Amino acid sequence: MSMDLLNIARTGVLASQAQLAVTSNNIANVNTQGYHRQVAEQSSLESQRLGDHFYGAGTYISDVKRIYNEYAARELRIGQTGASEAQTTQTKMGELDQLFSQIGKSIPQGLNDLFASLNSLADLPDDMGIRGMVLGSAGQLADNLNQMQSHLDGQMKQTNDQIAGITDRINEISKELGQLNQELMKSQGEDAQLLDRQNALIQELSQYAQVNVIPLDSGAKSIMLGGAVMLVSAEVSMSLGTMVGDPHPGELRVVVNIGSQSQAIDPAKMGGQLGALFAFRDETLIPAELELGQLSLGVADAFNQANGQGFDLNGEMGQNIFKDINDPAMSVGRVGGFGSNAGTANLRVNIDDVGLLSGNSFELKYTAPATYELKDTVTGSVTPLTLTGTQLDGANGFSIHIDSGAFSDGDKFEIRPSSGAAAGISVVMADGREIAAAAPKITADTANSGNTSVEMVSIDDRTDTKFPLTGSELTFEINTTTSMFEVFDANGTSLGAPAAYAPPSISAHGFSFDVATTAGATDRFTFDLSFAPGDNSNAVAMANLSEAKLMNSGGSTLSDVYQGTKISVGGKAKAADIAAGTAQSVYLQAYNRVQSESGVNLDEEAANLMRFQQAYQASARIMTTANEIFETLLNAVR
Template structure:
């Protein structure tokens, strides 16, 4: 009896000792990240049969298990992934917002100062000092565009660097998880219990991995974990680690891509859908940064083309047609940079993109694919398609809706070849001031329309397009010495004619009619000759008969004091040109800046929500697996008392045994 009692006391003593050790371990790891509290599972030992009864044989610790709820843990992983994604996007968009606010303000200020000098030239066109200031302000404007583009380049480079660092860290985690899997494989034994600390370390690594990408895990019967990331790409296959690699993009090397690299194969990984902070980097780089870069490129393009066209419409101080103010938007280097060809193409086609109408150019990116017969262009923003027609030598496909042309320069495509088109590419980075002499600013108009003093109606004649100012000047002053337009109301229509009034009898150069309240465009000289300028006749003149017409004369207007073309140039600042002639330069820049600011604010709100959801999920998991010091303190007292009581049982068993020994002496 005393021996059994002794064994019972010893078992209780050992069990209490292990309970105290487990409780102490929990308390010691209360601040250890990723630690799951442990619990010693105590059971009664098999009873001993004696005298027709089973007498209890004491107790033992069956296993020390960690308190783990896989469902709350999975929820925490998902919340962690969402939080990291939201936080990463918010940080990057906030940085972009700061840059756009500062640099956008600088561009807007430079644009205002440039147009102030143009308007000053309109008032005093012979002032060489003002003309020199205009060149300087144009250089500042160009510099501001290039500076903003350089910031975009730096952000893109930094983002690519962060993608590389994250990929490297994911690969390190993969190796560490595989090593722990190997240790678990050798340590896991249903009869000897679980390697709790190893499992905690592995879960902590998985939790860290969930910051960078979405994670799914599968644990087999041996306790070995396989890890999948993103849409199911395997990162850890049992004890075999795979790595995440980074490679230059194709056709754009700055659009780095991801791969899953194994011992015998490499598989592409779509960075946009992997989740976590890694997906946030791809979303920021390929969507938000790319969009605002394209918008700034388009703005630089439209400003350059608008001012270049205004220059070509007038005459400079040397009575010559104005030269380009900024880089020609259809220079060879710009046209070719708008087409990117992937290395996988098997053909040798060289293509370029010519801008035909800047008011229609979108910020979208396009893919042109050759199907063996035709080029099919897809808008990568809305997935709409356009058939550009069959391939051919020097083939040119005009896409009027988008304001550009796809031109084949040399070589031939093979079926399946693709090309990426970015219509606005490099417009800001290559924006240079080409005009070096202020005297070259074409402030003077070559010709002008003057209404007769006898006109009393509401009709008007204006020059709406100038194709060749020198030829127009010659046409209005030499070819025709008294070029005249007259209009009268014949009772049902407004009839007009264009003629040289110095020649008699009158021989019409052009004539026709238009409805009251309407207008008509007249090319001069008329077809089949090449037009050098275009007139618009509109309104309701009150000329009552063929002998009482309202007259307008067109004559040479060049002069060093003529600033009319500079006035027209200045008016382009407030003219709706961009985005289908809906936005002015400042409005377009303002839309881009405010859009980035709105995205940054929205990202902040999403981050706040994600943080709240993660906190709830974390607290829910901690309520099950975390260490509660109050509970552990109570357990210390309970197991201490059990230890003391078991000690007392042993003491009593010793006393009984001693009594028996004394009885037989």
């Protein structure tokens, strides 16, 4: 019986020793990231029969379990993905909001300075110093727009670099998970240390994208990203890569490499940091760039048109102050053809009416034999276009020209009418004398139909004997139905028989003008093209552009376009702050749940340490007792 006591005591000592080892390991790893608490399960040895009774034979450690709840771990991964996505969005939106609020404030200030200088010019239209100040203000505004676009380009590059960096880290994790799966398959998924390492990598992966985990019977786990991309299949690791954008090369894409093939991943399904970066770039940064380009087109077009309506100090019609809105430097990136296109069409976008532009991007799709559809990517509205010669008409504010090649069925193009304008805008006027502060006097007859309007194009010869000046004005009677016109002097005397003109231009008596009509009619316009250096009427008209609703189909001023973008960015930044707080709360709830089950509680482990220590000591005391009994028995028979 003493030997039985000794064996029982021995099993108790060994079991307590194992319990102490597991508890000590838990305490030692209390600060180890990804460590899951372990528990030694203790069971009784099979009973032994003595006579009519069964006696216990001791204890043993039947298993060492890793406390892991798959459901809680899944909730933690989901919470991690949401929190990382929200945090990334908050950071990127905060950077962009700061950019618009601090550096971007120079743009409305530049507009105000330009209008202020034009008001000064209206007071002293022949002052060369003020004229130089107007050009200086215009140049500073163009520089501010260039600088803002440069900062937005920096945001684009930074975002692309972050996407590439995350892709590289995902590939590193993919390789590690494949190697861990190989080791786990050897132990049938029983090695707790490997499982903790695997879980930590999967948890990190969930920061970058949505993760789906598929446990395998072999002890390994297959990993999917975004619910569609198999990243790890048992011991086989896939890899992600980056490619130039399609159709715009500067907008990086993420692809999954399968053998020698690469397949683009839909960023909207990724979630996590990757999804947030793509969403920020595509839904906020690019639209902000396009709206800045819309403002740049509006500034250039408004002041060029206004200056073109007046006389400069040389008595000539005013020329462009800013670079023409359809100059190649102002139109970079307006058209992007998709790589899947089979056709050879080379397109160009021409801005016809800046006021009708929305700042949105569009998708042009061709369906054979002759269907052209333009889809607004923001509103989703589809507009059919009409091909006239090599020009597609029907879009609001712009037309699409086929410079060369031909379409194939299914060809698609992305159209961004305002792209490149903020980077390309610049002042082309070098001499302040060319600012057209004076204005011609063109009077429409009160009996006109209202269907016809005229616009000055050029002064061709002020020395013409019939050139219209004050007191010797000329009246043009224009029949827009037959494209004929007749000229009368100030006394109402005809200067010749009616003559034909080629719409829209009429050139006569030293000047040229365009005629626009909405319906055929016979209307009269009187021209007084006198020139005086002190005339400020066109300078006043240019200064009044500050209040004119020139943009977004008459709904916005120039300043409103920028303020609208700034407010939109600010609103998204505020929403991102709120979303980040909410997502963090959800993550912390999931984290605390995992910790309550799998985390190490030092108080609990300290109590276990004392309990198992006492059990060890008690088992050791049994051994001492068994030894004493044995010694007593030996002494009794000596």
